[in-house]
Amino acid sequence: MATALKIVPPGNTVSNFVSRTHKLFINGKWVEAASGRTFATYNPATGEVLAQVAEGDRADIDLAVKAARAAFDTGPWRKLSPSERGRMIWKLADLIEENLEELAEIETLDNGKPLKIARAADVPLAADLFRYMAGWATKIEGNTIPISVPYTPGAQYLAYTLREPVGVAGQIIPWNFPLLMAAWKLGPALATGCTVVLKPAEQTPLSVLRLGELIQEAGFPDGVVNIVPGYGETAGAALAAHPKVDKIAFTGSTEVGKLILQAAAGNLKKVSLELGGKSPNVVFADVDLDAAIAGAASAIFFNQGQCCCAGSRLYVEKSIFDKVVDGVAAQAKKINVGSGFESSTDMGPLVSEEQLNRVCGYLESGFSEGATALSGGSRHGDKGYFVKPTVLVNTNESMKVVQEEIFGPVVTAMPFSDPEELITQANDSIYGLAAGIWTRDIKKAHRLAAQMRAGTVWINCYNIFDAALPFGGYKQSGWGREMGKDALEMYTEVKAVCSAL
Numbered sequence: 001m002a003t004a005l006k007i008v009p010p011g012n013t014v015s016n017f018v019s020r021t022h023k024l025f026i027n028g029k030w031v032e033a034a035s036g037r038t039f040a041t042y043n044p045a046t047g048e049v050l051a052q053v054a055e056g057d058r059a060d061i062d063l064a065v066k067a068a069r070a071a072f073d074t075g076p077w078r079k080l081s082p083s084e085r086g087r088m089i090w091k092l093a094d095l096i097e098e099n100l101e102e103l104a105e106i107e108t109l110d111n112g113k114p115l116k117i118a119r120a121a122d123v124p125l126a127a128d129l130f131r132y133m134a135g136w137a138t139k140i141e142g143n144t145i146p147i148s149v150p151y152t153p154g155a156q157y158l159a160y161t162l163r164e165p166v167g168v169a170g171q172i173i174p175w176n177f178p179l180l181m182a183a184w185k186l187g188p189a190l191a192t193g194c195t196v197v198l199k200p201a202e203q204t205p206l207s208v209l210r211l212g213e214l215i216q217e218a219g220f221p222d223g224v225v226n227i228v229p230g231y232g233e234t235a236g237a238a239l240a241a242h243p244k245v246d247k248i249a250f251t252g253s254t255e256v257g258k259l260i261l262q263a264a265a266g267n268l269k270k271v272s273l274e275l276g277g278k279s280p281n282v283v284f285a286d287v288d289l290d291a292a293i294a295g296a297a298s299a300i301f302f303n304q305g306q307c308c309c310a311g312s313r314l315y316v317e318k319s320i321f322d323k324v325v326d327g328v329a330a331q332a333k334k335i336n337v338g339s340g341f342e343s344s345t346d347m348g349p350l351v352s353e354e355q356l357n358r359v360c361g362y363l364e365s366g367f368s369e370g371a372t373a374l375s376g377g378s379r380h381g382d383k384g385y386f387v388k389p390t391v392l393v394n395t396n397e398s399m400k401v402v403q404e405e406i407f408g409p410v411v412t413a414m415p416f417s418d419p420e421e422l423i424t425q426a427n428d429s430i431y432g433l434a435a436g437i438w439t440r441d442i443k444k445a446h447r448l449a450a451q452m453r454a455g456t457v458w459i460n461c462y463n464i465f466d467a468a469l470p471f472g473g474y475k476q477s478g479w480g481r482e483m484g485k486d487a488l489e490m491y492t493e494v495k496a497v498c499s500a501l
């Protein structure tokens with residue numbers, strides 16, 4: 001029985017917010033760009049302009065860095081007790097939760113993802129991340145260290161370490177989880193007592209601008225968080241190169257990650273990078289078939305495939321290959337592709353025309369090299385940036401679609417028979433972000449987990465994230481870990497203090 005489509009129109013609150021003039025948030029105030037310029041952000045479900053946003057550039061980044069510098073060096077922020085800092089971060093989490101519906105609708109409008117996903121995942125996970133990090137604010141500790149100092153025999157010392165905030169953090173985030181990526185970046189920076197200049201992606205600035213208002217409401221002192229929307233090549237590059245920024249944190253393409261690294265060399269600012277992936281998802285013949293098929297499908301199709309850790313290379317043990325790939329293709333065909341505001345929608349549009357063209361380009365490349373599609377294989381409709389969920393077979397390791405990150409709803413499936421060769425194949429990638437393993441044999445699962453060159457390994461599950469679980473990449477998938485206790489290390493310096501007694 002077909003269920004009636006329920007179109008959920010964006011609520012009034014959201015329309016009010018979206019139709020406003022969107023400014024930069026610098027030193028606690030909403031200001032125009034120095035150049036007076038604005039740029040458009042689009043609704044990817046329709047291709048229509050949603051709003052105009054002030055376009056930050058070098059001059060605005062300069063002002064924002066000055067504000068963040070002053071807030072760090074001389075402002076009231078550093079004088080707050082860790083408990084007060086923690087409570088402010090917790091308050092921000094409460095405000096995110098209170099405004100969950102509005103934030104979710106903004107995310108769906110600007111990014112395209114299904115509203116039910118933004119409501120269930122993006123916004124609650126952002127609130128949870130801030131709560132988790134709020135708890136850390138009072139627990140950032142050094143050690144007391146018994147030292148021996150052989151060249152001062154008989155002398156006594158008290159030696160200890162302090163873990164101090166690194167200073168002004170520049171943070172550049174992508175468009176696939178706009179609010180959540182802002183939370184991943186801001187949470188540890190604020191918990192450790194840093195100040196921030198944050199640049200959202202030009203495709204999706206709106207939810208982060210709404211977050212800026214909540215940051216004001218939570219009572220953070222002026223200049224602690226500054227938000228400068230703008231383009232990567234201008235605002236982003238200026239932030240990465242800025243001599244007064246102590247640390248730069250970036251999530252996005254590996255290509256731009258390398259540019260960030262070069263730009264950071266000028267003042268040797270600390271760098272953390274969360275980059276691309278081409279993650280293997282391995283299914284053994286002893287598996288719970290239904291769970292593995294559903295898991296393999298959601299590993300690639302979640303968020304329209306626009307996940308750095310998407311399970312985009314599916315390796316299936318030969319004896320069950322046909323069953324699994326047919327099963328994943330059958331699931332793909334059942335996925336409802338449409339506007340994120342329809343309650344029946346499982347998959348929304350890709351974020352932009354550029355991304356649509358990139359993904360379709362990969363599909364063409366795959367077909368020209370001999371791949372075939374068991375499902376999808378093309379754009380969906382002619383309005384908006386939709387792509388059909390696609391399962392590619394007859395692929396091999398030399399194809400571009402197997403080697404490169406597609407960042408769309410496209411999985412390549414390949415059979416394997418020798419588990420040793422499988423490990424070599426699975427690790428044969430410049431990336432090392434995540435890996436999935438599906439088997440009932442726990443020994444096999446944990447042995448393989450140890451051999452995967454990846455920052456996250458999921459066993460009989462996929463895309464399980466938690467604020468307490470570190471996330472990041474081996475190889476060209478990045479430097480450093482976000483979330484968990486490990487994230488604090490990226491925002492702190494260790495100071496050794498040694499006192500003669």
Ligand code: NAI
Pocket residue numbers: 172173174175176199200201202230231232233235236237238240251252253254256257259260274275276277307308358405406407
């Ligand atoms: P991108 O890496 O160009 O953009 C990500 C962020 O970096 C945006 O905020 C952008 O404004 C900024 N940026 C761009 N150029 C910059 C520069 N020279 N200096 C400083 N900041 C800069 O990613 P894009 O072009 O949107 O997508 C291209 C591909 O990147 C995707 O197809 C996907 O493969 C990958 N990607 C990976 C993401 C991840 O989560 N790891 C997120 C977004 C994209």
Ligand code: MG
Pocket residue numbers: 232256
């Ligand atoms: Mg780019």
